[in-house]
Amino acid sequence: MTLASAYPPAGTGLVKHSELETLSQGVIPQVNDEHVVSVLVPEALSWSSLHGLVVGNTSHERSGTIPGVGLVHAPLSLLPSPFPRQAFSQAIELAPLFNRLVDRVSQDADFLRQALARTRKADSFTARLLDIHLQILDKGVKQEIRLGLHRSDYMLDMATGNLLQVELNTISSSFAALGSLVTSLHRHLINWSGDRSGLEAKNVPENSAADTFAEALALAWKEYGDNRAVVLMVVREEERNMYDQYWLALKLFESYGIKLIRKTLSQVTAEGKLGSNNELFIGKQVVSVVYYRAGYSPDDYPSESEWDARLLLELSTAVKCPNISYHLAGAKKIQQELAKPGILERFFENKQEIVKVRSCFAGLWSLEDENSDEIIKEAIRNPEGFVLKPQREGGGNNTYGADVSEKLIQLRKTDGGAGLAAYILMQRIFPAVHPAYLVHDGISSCKETISELGIFSTYLRNGKKEVLNKEAGYLLRTKVADSNEGGVAAGYAVLDSLYLI
Secondary structure (H helix, E strand, O other), X not given: XXXXXXXXXXXXXXXXXXXXXXXXXXXXXXXXXXXXXXXXHHHHHHHHHHHOOEEEOOOOOOOOOOOOOOEEEOOEEOOOEEEOHHHXXXXXXXXXXXXXXXXXHHHOHHHHHHHOHHHHHHOHHHHHHHHHHHHHHHOOOOOOEEEEEEEEEEEEOOOOOOEEEEEEEOOOOOOHHHHHHHHHHHHHHHHHHHHHOOOOHHHOOOOOHHHHHHHHHHHHHHHHOOOOOEEEEEOOOOOOOHHHHHHHHHHHHHHHOOOEEEEOHHHHHHHEEEOOOOOEEEOOEEEEEEEEOOOOOHHHOOOHHHHHHHHHHHHOOOEEEOOHHHHHHOOHHHHHHHOOOOOHHHOOOOHHHHHHHHOOEOOEEEOOOOOOXXXXXXXXXXXXXXXXXXXXXXXXXXXXXXXHHHHHHHHHHOHHHHHHHHEEEEEOOOOOOEEXXXXXXXXXXXXXXXXXXXXXXXXXXXXXEEXXXXXXXXXEEEEEOOOOOOOOOOOOOEEEOEEEO
């Protein structure tokens, strides 16, 4: 197998090559450098401070634990980045389809178990999640109300013009609030600059991600049916990105009168208990919705206490966002399995929907089955064309470039190659490189960058009734072109917004 045979042919995508070339120009050439540095940067910094576009400052030791202490503006792009309008529309159209796909995969226990069987043996974290999933099934726990706050991430591949999915996030889909604020900031800066920017605010699409996430949480609370109940947000002990979370709590209370409490998994163990009907109590407060902003990484479970908390939450009648099966449905291995021929047909009957979903799949390969040897050899020979991904969320986990070859060779030599099952191979996507002003700690610098689009979506089902299923705003993350990883919270990227062309 070669890269040429594995990938779609050039020019087959939705976006034409002539339009792709315009992306490389960015919006920077239309803006005078002196104007950007001397005028726009201070305005962006003051606006961010006044509107809560902030994160914790890593130089302050208490910035991740005490709200209001050690704040700094979120890392951001000073101006929006260009993106084709039709590709943005395609991503939005896919959102409700991926919502239904996650829900249907989550209900297929046999598919989850079989798809993750070998991963379970190689990856202890996935094994623990599967253990909880099996306990929920064995105990016959009914979870009629399903809530998903998802984000599907895409890059526009320059070689083909295809919008390709990077990953689908089903747990702790972050930056709905700060992403919305960056959109408002960019529209403000364009209007504030007047004709000097050469840009039009109408080409920066509205972004209601924070409001729509709050709406979904409120509807789940309502479906649960207990007016006394609170929403529980599961958080880390130290969280630099706490303001993105606090924004959702504020909107939930101001718009719907619903209170949100924050607890770590260890605090859940200490304070949580189940009532006579398996309702969840934290202290004396009954919880209707559990919203995970932690729990997706092995680092979130330093002891058995945290695993006990996760099981307690899953056993309760509270609506989980996500529940354990939704969490598993977002695994990289499941993404790879869904890209196999004939698998989407297991979850969709509508042929047009299958074509739409499949059209955004990049090349994805398993490393543990009998047919994987050829693609492993190809990746060792041509590592620049692949990304090696473990079953992890958040930035900083993937392997790129020459390291792909070294890692694959090491995995093949160790324990007879058993560790390969903990990873998948993915086609590396090469988006347009464009100039952008990146602002960190009040300092602006012009860099050659690439961008990744995330489409938020909300889904709520109660029994057979689909209460909510829609696109819910977007997130654009932009990073220096020669940086491999892309997480904002992990320090690799900045928050950005779209300038539709």
